Amino acid sequence: MTTVQALERTAHLHERVRHFIPAVEWPVFAEDIDAILALKRQRRAVILAHNYQTPEIYHCVADLVGDSLALARLAVETEAEVIVLAGVHFMAETAKLLNPQKTVLIPDLKAGCSLAESITADDVRGLRRRHPGVPIVTYVNTSAAVKAESDICCTSGNARKVVEALGVPRVIMLPDEYLARNIAAETDVEIITWNGRCEVHERFTAGDVRELRAAHPGVVVLAHPECPPDVVTEADFSGSTAAMSDYVGTRKPKSVALLTECSMSDNIAVSNPEVDFVRPCNLCPHMKRITLKNIRQALEENRHEVTIDPLIAGRARLAVERMLAI
Template sequence: MPSAAFASAGAAVPSAALYERVRRVIPPMEWASFADDVDAILELKRRRNAVILAHNYQTPEIFHCVADIVGDSLALAREATRVDADVIVLAGVHFMAETAKMLNPDKTVLIPDLGAGCSLADSITPEDVRLIRQRHPGLPIITYVNTSAAVKAESDICCTSGNALKIVESFGLPEVIMIPDEYLARNIAAETAVKIIAWKGHCEVHERFTPADVQEMRRNWPGVVVLAHPECPPEVVAEADFSGSTAHMSNYVGDVKPSRVVLLTECSMSDNVAVNHPDVEFVRPCNLCPHMKRITLGNIRRCLELGEHEVTIPADILERARLPVERMLAV
């Protein structure tokens, strides 16, 4: 049963039932401030025939309580092609909402906060991509999905951290270009004979992890299993026990069931995985993504109520940007 503090919030039955999913990671007093928005969002989704797609870095009250489809960038891109709804709300950052719009050009795609950006997406422009192509004629340009639609439109194919190796090797060439995440490119290059020309973009969350952080965690938490996202620097990945996308890390926890684990990625990821694995102890180094944290229950509710912050892409860019994404999904 919920605590008195939670019950006094006037929560309706739907949100009360949902709280059971997340009570291990959200205190009752905190949930009391969420319940009204959760109930309102559930009703607004029904009324507007809307679905919410949420990235793994969203907070648990969004990820587990109002989202219809959750996952990493690859999963959200795949599932966006199968959505049967009039409205898609993307609980994530702007490039993800653009990807959903590319794959659903006739649907309304909303993002709760237009300021939810990405340091990787900001690290490269369409003009940069055109210059890269001039300097390396004939080489395919593989573009990480963490980029704007305009950058994707200048690319040959997209990739995510989960399928980057497969995409790199799909060309059967000795050399390719991968933009914009330098560390992802270097980490993938360590797994293949293909030479990868990289760009100097970095994720402001993952670039902050260091080998010293990993060594300190091992000293302080004996037996901890360290999982690192491939956007981390290569020397961090080398110190880890496993490296993979957010989906791969989540699967690792479920398959291996380590008694103690640390995920070197955005900190809400640990909360979301912990909900489904009460028998695993999670060490939580908390590197927050300031862009992901701009998405809240309150602005999800508001964008559904008002239909605000619709994502639009110029038609010429949309058509050219969709092709690299579709090529990725085909691989």
């Protein structure tokens, strides 16, 4: 396979991302993309990519894309033999939980998450002792071990629905403090929080929103619910990455700012070229550990296969399946 042949075979893909990757830079990406497409066919593999992946991954090699809830649902539906998760480790674990007989690969084992690292299974057991009988709703941004100690999982897109579906006056919601506080403001259910925070979203401030509006009159501000509550209050809309994408695609604001990870704006902009994206983004260092090169290596070398202790997997799977059933 030569670079010239790879360029010819991937030219149609460059058209999708030409506003973000200049033609002069495309040869750097084309060979890996061409190899990945061939490897997927050889191995009967699919690539699931989170909305925070860079455009050359999201638009050129991914088969299924979305937020964490969408990826969880899509993982169940795929008939592929191999799943490569272009995202962070907890997402790959969730895919493995839902596909125990399939090979699930994470291109970089260090692609972690500050939320997942903020709580342990021992912490969850401690919460149960302090609040006996109170259901524990666990954000999917957690390890399988933490999910196994929980009653049900949720995502930022379905958190309120999950909380209210339990039909109880009080729940524990972990680990994201800001997500829990933002959901508490929308429901009559009392929510006990944990002190975890997303290192990307916690950096946004209400002052940032006011500065955006001053610098860009008329800009529509969309905030992820992992942002601090005062940021969500200042914003025009708050929702999951899927909800933000739907907002832009449906309402077509003239100018919009997404208070979330950097690549989100780039990926939505591909489908909405008429919208002006103001980009006050913060970078997720964990998501950016996933690259075309290590996706290719994952498929070539079966690197790095995700495994979960069967004693943990069964209980964790139940928590995820309860969420998907709602």
